[in-house]
């Protein structure tokens with residue numbers, strides 16, 4: 001099924017929030033990960049980031065897409081556990097839109 005990225009992220013976030021609220025670690029990976037604490041969620045995110053880097057350097061496109069999906073999924077869990085969601089990230093990206101990274105860096109206080 002093809003889906004636009006906004007819809008996919010909203011759908012994933014909605015399911016993740018439901019799983020966190022239900023807290024059923026036996027039935028849900030999200031709930032079982034959250035039960036291990038924020039540190040474990042952050043650790044998994046770091047592992048998935050490393051696996052994404054390795055895939056980018058050594059594996060094919062399908063493998064990279066899979067690792068990227070794992071990374072985004074675990075970031076969604078971490079954000080939700082902190083009470084944040086993709087709307088918060090979209091707002092920050094929107095604030096940055098149109099500002100060159102070079103210009104932003106040059107404007108930082110020395």
Ligand SMILES: N=c1c2ncn([C@@H]3O[C@H](COP(=O)(O)OP(=O)(O)OP(=O)(O)O)[C@@H](O)[C@H]3O)c2ncn1[C@@H]1O[C@H](COP(=O)(O)O)[C@@H](O)[C@H]1O
Pocket residue numbers: 012015016019027028029030031069070073
């Ligand atoms: N997108 C995902 C998703 N991507 C990856 N994963 C799981 O993330 C886990 C991480 O993989 P690993 O091999 O690193 O896990 P592991 O070996 O158990 O890791 P360790 O804790 O042992 O280090 C696996 O169990 C994957 O199945 C996901 N689990 C759930 N989702 C989404 O979240 C929804 C809710 O899932 P549940 O909470 O399980 O109902 C699902 O409907 C999906 O939409």
